[in-house]
Amino acid sequence: MRRRHRRLQGNPDLxxxxxLNLMIILVPVLLLGMVFTQVRMIELDFPGMPAGEAPEPEAFQLxxxxxxxxxxxxxxxxGLIRAFPNADGQDFDGVQSLLAQIKQRMPEKRDLILRVAPSVDYQTLVTTMDHVRSRPAVVVASKVEAELFPDVSLADAPEGYEVQLAEQGGQP
Structure with missing residues (x-):
């Protein structure tokens, strides 16, 4: 009996x-998605001074x-410069414009203490921090963020503290 040997065939082309069609679509989609998933961080300082150091008597602490x-x-x-009672929501723009006036008078000042009551929600805290750090401004026909007080320190508000119902205080 004669055996038939199979001929070795070459590998077919893959x-x-x-x-490749999948890669052409997938790579740009993944690259575009990276831009939208950036994590933002807010740097915080805590109020206080190093041990043994006394504050300046005429220091303006906002x-x-x-x-x-x-x-x-x-x-x-x-004491109080101005109160912004919560009538229909927090007046972020009013606080921001007042801080812009203070910044014009003291351009070298960069720090601010934000005292927060325990019952304030997180979104309100972050929105307030965004408004006290910078404000929108127009420079040479371009909208930019002008610096207000970027060095924000967090502290607790006095327990049971309530903002007065009528606006008090004067202009800075």
Missing amino acids: DITAF EVVLTPSGMEVADSER
Whole structure:
């Protein structure tokens, strides 16, 4: 009996067209998706001074007190500058414009203490921090973020503290 030997056939060409089509679509979609998944971080400092160091007597320490009843802008030594009661929501733009006026008078000042009541929700805290750090401005026909007080320190508001119902204080 005679044996038939199979002839060795060459490997057929691989058809990778479907794989290449998938890569042509998948790579740009993944690259575009990376832009939208960036994580934002907010750097915080905690108020206080190193041990053994005394504060300057004439130091202007700006504070923003954030409670569910509203916001107040104050100097920690001299008292209330202006109150923004919460009538129909927090007045972020009013606080931002007041801080812009203070920044014009003291351009070298960069720090601010944000005192937050425990009952304030996280989104309100972050929105307040965004508004006290910078404000929109137009420079040479371009909209940019102008710096207000980027060095924000967090502290607790006094327990049971409520913003006055009537706006108090004067212009800075």
